Amino acid sequence: xxxxxxxxxxxxxxxxxxxxxxxxxxxIFGLMRVITLxxxxxxxxxxxxxxxxxxxxxxxxxxxxxxLVAAGLLGxxxxxxxxxRFQDDDMRVALITLGxxxxxxxxxxxxxxxxxxxxxxxxxxxxxxxxxxxxxxxLIRLIILAIAIVLGLAIYFIIAKTRFGSIVxxxxxxxxxxxxxxxNVRVVFxxxxxxxxxxxxxxxxxxxxxxxxxxxxxxxxxxxSLVVVIVGGMGSIPGAAIGxxxxxxxxxxxxxxxxxxxxxxxxxxxxxxxxxxxxxxxxRPA
Amino acid sequence: MKAMLKKRxxxxxxxxxTAGLILSGCSGAGGGETKEIKIGVLxxxxxxxxxxxxxxxxxxxxxxxxIGGTIDGGEIDGVPVTIVYEGTDGTxxxxxxxxxxxxxxxxxxxxxxxxxxxxxETVVQYALTTPEVTYVNGSASPVGMTLAGATNFFRxxxxxxxxxxxxxxxxxxxxxxxxIYAIAEDYSFPYDNAGGFFSEFCAAGGDVTGNSWVxxxxxDYSSIIAQIPADTxxxxxxxxxxxxxxxxxxAVTAGVNKPLVGGxxxxxxxxxxxxANIADVAAGMIAGxxxxxxxxDSPEWQAFVAEYVKQPKAFPSPSIFSIxxxxxxxxxxxxxxxxKGQLGSPDQKxxxxxxxxxxxTSPTGPIKxxxxxxxxxxxxxxxxxxGADGKLTTKQISQTSGVAQGTKTYDRFxxxxx
Numbered sequence: 001x002x003x004x005x006x007x008x009x010x011x012x013x014x015x016x017x018x019x020x021x022x023x024x025x026x027x028i029f030g031l032m033r034v035i036t037l038x039x040x041x042x043x044x045x046x047x048x049x050x051x052x053x054x055x056x057x058x059x060x061x062x063x064x065x066x067x068l069v070a071a072g073l074l075g076x077x078x079x080x081x082x083x084x085r086f087q088d089d090d091m092r093v094a095l096i097t098l099g100x101x102x103x104x105x106x107x108x109x110x111x112x113x114x115x116x117x118x119x120x121x122x123x124x125x126x127x128x129x130x131x132x133x134x135x136x137x138x139l140i141r142l143i144i145l146a147i148a149i150v151l152g153l154a155i156y157f158i159i160a161k162t163r164f165g166s167i168v169x170x171x172x173x174x175x176x177x178x179x180x181x182x183x184n185v186r187v188v189f190x191x192x193x194x195x196x197x198x199x200x201x202x203x204x205x206x207x208x209x210x211x212x213x214x215x216x217x218x219x220x221x222x223x224x225s226l227v228v229v230i231v232g233g234m235g236s237i238p239g240a241a242i243g244x245x246x247x248x249x250x251x252x253x254x255x256x257x258x259x260x261x262x263x264x265x266x267x268x269x270x271x272x273x274x275x276x277x278x279x280x281x282x283x284r285p286a
Numbered sequence: 287m288k289a290m291l292k293k294r295x296x297x298x299x300x301x302x303x304t305a306g307l308i309l310s311g312c313s314g315a316g317g318g319e320t321k322e323i324k325i326g327v328l329x330x331x332x333x334x335x336x337x338x339x340x341x342x343x344x345x346x347x348x349x350x351x352x353i354g355g356t357i358d359g360g361e362i363d364g365v366p367v368t369i370v371y372e373g374t375d376g377t378x379x380x381x382x383x384x385x386x387x388x389x390x391x392x393x394x395x396x397x398x399x400x401x402x403x404x405x406x407e408t409v410v411q412y413a414l415t416t417p418e419v420t421y422v423n424g425s426a427s428p429v430g431m432t433l434a435g436a437t438n439f440f441r442x443x444x445x446x447x448x449x450x451x452x453x454x455x456x457x458x459x460x461x462x463x464x465x466i467y468a469i470a471e472d473y474s475f476p477y478d479n480a481g482g483f484f485s486e487f488c489a490a491g492g493d494v495t496g497n498s499w500v501x502x503x504x505x506d507y508s509s510i511i512a513q514i515p516a517d518t519x520x521x522x523x524x525x526x527x528x529x530x531x532x533x534x535x536x537a538v539t540a541g542v543n544k545p546l547v548g549g550x551x552x553x554x555x556x557x558x559x560x561x562a563n564i565a566d567v568a569a570g571m572i573a574g575x576x577x578x579x580x581x582x583d584s585p586e587w588q589a590f591v592a593e594y595v596k597q598p599k600a601f602p603s604p605s606i607f608s609i610x611x612x613x614x615x616x617x618x619x620x621x622x623x624x625x626k627g628q629l630g631s632p633d634q635k636x637x638x639x640x641x642x643x644x645x646x647t648s649p650t651g652p653i654k655x656x657x658x659x660x661x662x663x664x665x666x667x668x669x670x671x672x673g674a675d676g677k678l679t680t681k682q683i684s685q686t687s688g689v690a691q692g693t694k695t696y697d698r699f700x701x702x703x704x
Contacts, residue, residue: 003512010508105332113599114330114337115556116528118535128541138539141508211505212535214528215336216375220503252509259500259510260472 006134007252013141015248016148017207021221022228022240023155024199027192029226030235031159031172034193035090038078038097039200040222041104046071046201047208047217048112051119054205060121064205071201072194079193087189101218109215116212119205144206151199156237168192172235200225227266231273233283242281320395320629323367323622326388328381328399328409328424329611331373334503334528337556338401338607339373342424344597345611348590349619362619365627370394374405376502381405385412389419395629396637398615399424401607403446403475406431413439420634422618422641425610427550428474430695432660438633440641440659442617443610444576446475447482447696448689449550452667453574454486456683457547461572463520465493469510469533470524470549472499472698479549480524481696481703483574488702497700504529507536520544523571526551534564548573553670555605558678568678571670576650577606578666579682590649613648620646656690665689 025039046067054063078100086092121140128136159165170178171185179185203221204213224247232243250269254262279285327346330338346369347357354360359368370392372384381400385408388394397419400409406426413421413436423431423441427449432441457463466487470476476499484494495518498510505528514521521544525533530552537546546567551557553573558564578587580603590612594604604612621640630636645654651664667683696703 003509006512007509010506010512013508014506109331109336114335114340115601116334116531118531126539128539136541138508140539207505210536212528212532214334216332216334216503217505252506255500255504255506256509256513259498262501262504 003256006137007256008249009131009134009137010141011249011252012245013145013210013248014252015245016145017203017210018224018228018247019148019241019244020151020206021200021203022225022232022244023152023237024196024203025225026229026232026235026237026240027155027199028196030229030233030240031168032189032192033172033234034083034087034189035094036078036097036193036196037094037222038100038104039197039225040218040220041101041108042071042074042197042200043204043207043221044108044213044215044218045074045104045204046198047119047204047213048108048117049201050205051117051208051213054119054121058120060119060125060209063119064202067201067205068198069201071204072198074201075197076190076194078197079190084186084190101222105215105218108218112213112215114215116214117208118212119208121209140209144210147206151202152237152241159237224266227270230280231270233280236280236282236284239280239282320365320627323362323365323396323627323629324392324394325367325369325396325398325618326385326392326394327369327371328374328384328388328397328401328405329371330376330401330405332375332380333377335376335401335526335556335607337527337605338376338425339371340599341556341601341605341608342399342401342611343371344594344600344604345608346615347597348593348612349616351593352616353619353623362622362627367622367627374400374402376402376405378404378408381408382412385409389416395419395634396618397421398618399426401425402473403428403478404473407474410434410436410439418633420629420637420641422614424614425607426475427478428695429478429691429693430474432658432691433693433695437659438638440617440638440655442614442653442655442661444661444663444665444689445691446479446550447694448663448691449575449665450479450482450486451574451665451689452486452684452686453547453572454483454488454492455490456667457483457520457572458487458490458492461520461545463487463492463545463547465495465518466520466522466547467495467514467518467544468497468522468524469507470497470499470522471502471504471526471529473502475526476524476549477696477698480522481694481699483522483547483549484699485694485696485703494701499698500525500529502529505532507533508540511537511540511542514542514544518544520547522547522549523552524549525557526554527556530554530557531564534567537567538564542567546571548670550575551606553668553680554607555601555603556607558670565672565676565678568670569672572667572683573670574665574667575606576663576665577604577609577668578650578685579668579680581682582666582685584647584649584651586647587649609650613650613653616648617641617644617646617653620644651685651687658691660691662688662690 050067232239
């Protein structure tokens with residue numbers, strides 16, 4: 001069958017969208033160990049804002065930035081105003097962010113309605129490239145794959161190699177000790193939370209370019225991001241990359257081989273990984 | 287210790303007894319007159335049909351305005367009517383939860399809805415266990431719903447196989463499609479909708495080059511599109527709402543150049559009104575269903591459209607969902623007016639007799655019920671075309687009057703339906 005390479009590439013490009021969304025969650029949930037259930041809300045909010053800006057200005061890049069900034073601000077607000085005081089109390093944080101998610105879902109339904117909207121992107125990008133082996137392939141999906149790869153490398157580099165990254169890792173491992181060395185750990189956490197939400201917002205715009213934006217996607221992307229973070233290993237950027245690629249590829253192959261079980265197989269992947277390697281593929285044992 | 291337990295038991299028993307009294311008071315409209323009518327509405331507000339609730343409210347708003355009421359209620363011959371709403375996500379599970387809440391917690395007399403096929407089948411099964419409540423369907427259309435033997439369940443619109451009547455012949459003979467690839471959502475409504483189309487298409491001599499039954503809510507169709515064989519004349523799109531919009535926009539970017547045949551809800555304002563650039567693939571798409579083309583000019587239709595567009599959050603033109611919800615709710619309202627708000631007993635006898643005997647001219651033609659409390663209605667074949675302004679619109683190909691239900695139900699099928 002000559003469609004398999006194509007399906008594989010489809011899986012990778014879909015995985016690219018999952019990666020951008022879940023890299024944000026792996027920072028907040030995996031690294032900071034803050035359980036946020038409002039990640040999907042940031043995703044959909046960013047997507048809708050990106051849609052509004054891209055449609056108004058006719059500029060896709062501005063739309064991407066708008067989604068990124070809007071979701072980042074939403075994240076900053078959620079963290080600073082709502083959960084900062086309870087950051088170590090998992091149950092409260094989970095409930096507060098769940099509240100944000102429920103309220104956000106209904107507000108967005110009220111404002112943006114129940115029909116599907118799609119982020120407009122330039123006409124000259126709506127073309128197919130002729131790739132070897134695969135044949136014609138939509139350029140926009142390749143652009144999004146490229147964005148995800150660049151973004152992944154950048155985040156990995158910042159967390160693993162820079163001074164800011166080492167402060168983050170130190171802050172997560174031992175907040176009081178890091179504080180004692182003169183670092184303002186609260187600011188570090190606020191930045192990470194905002195960046196994580198901003199990535200979700202960016203993912204919303206990217207996803208809204210390839211697929212429609214509609215109510216309910218906040219929930220499904222939160223779920224997919226959790227699966228990716230758990231499969232890949234909490235807090236690991238390479239893990240999130242591997243996890244999203246796996247989830248993307250499995251869901252595309254499942255859609256072709258056994259469409260009825262496409263969703264089930266995606267979660268079966270998580271079950272298998274958890275059974276064989278409970279800390280996730282790239283995770284450190286807790 | 288024992289004494290203490292007994293002491294504690296007393297208030298508990300008292301509360302339980304009171305609750306029991308209240309509950310029985312609610313449901314047992316005993317023998318007397320009806321003092322209040324409570325209608326519980328089921329509609330989708332999440333998932334790929336998330337616009338369902340707004341459309342339901344628009345339809346109910348138009349209907350209730352005719353008696354001077356609002357979407358929250360009104361009055362019929364001095365009997366106050368209250369309407370409560372419960373949102374679902376289009377799945378059986380959420381419909382089950384919502385209908386139980388309406389009946390068991392809110393104590394409604396009449397359940398109105400739901401939107402989606404699987405939801406409808408669930409509600410019918412629940413209706414069988416609650417004979418004291420009357421159910422009027424919203425837009426759920428699997429064939430089997432009115433064949434399940436629930437005498438308290440009424441459907442005032444066609445089923446999804448009836449909607450496809452005539453389209454299979456038209457596709458084969460007029461359009462000349464000999465081989466069709468089928469893409470449809472994997473649940474009860476598309477089974478019957480596609481079953482109705484393909485049984486006729488195959489009988490005419492057509493062939494099916496493959497079937498993709500995709501999960502509802504699938505957003506990435508790239509790998510499904512890749513499977514369409516080259517020797518296919520047309521593609522059947524049995525998708526609805528956001529799924530249809532997704533598929534159509536990806537069909538453009540993936541360069542699908544085959545003509546399309548639409549399932550009933552694929553060629554609808556809910557799928558075509560999005561702002562994705564789908565005109566290239568959607569133009570020329572044919573479909574069958576209960577929605578007439580824009581040139582349809584019965585006075586009832588014109589009056590409905592004029593009122594519909596005034597509703598909050600209405601689409602530029604009514605969707606299939608608002609039309610079905612309107613026809614169904616207005617049927618209920620006419621029957622309630624007929625019995626002057628007195629539901630009757632036992633089991634709301636007056637209301638049910640009035641519903642059964644009801645005949646009226648709806649915006650989409652005359653409606654009356656058959657022996658299974660299933661409507662006999664008019665049906666339309668339409669084709670999508672690009673309007674002068676470049677926007678998508680539809681053109682009516684034909685209208686069939688007095689279409690009655692068949693008894694064949696369909697399940698998921700490979701190739702032609704058995």
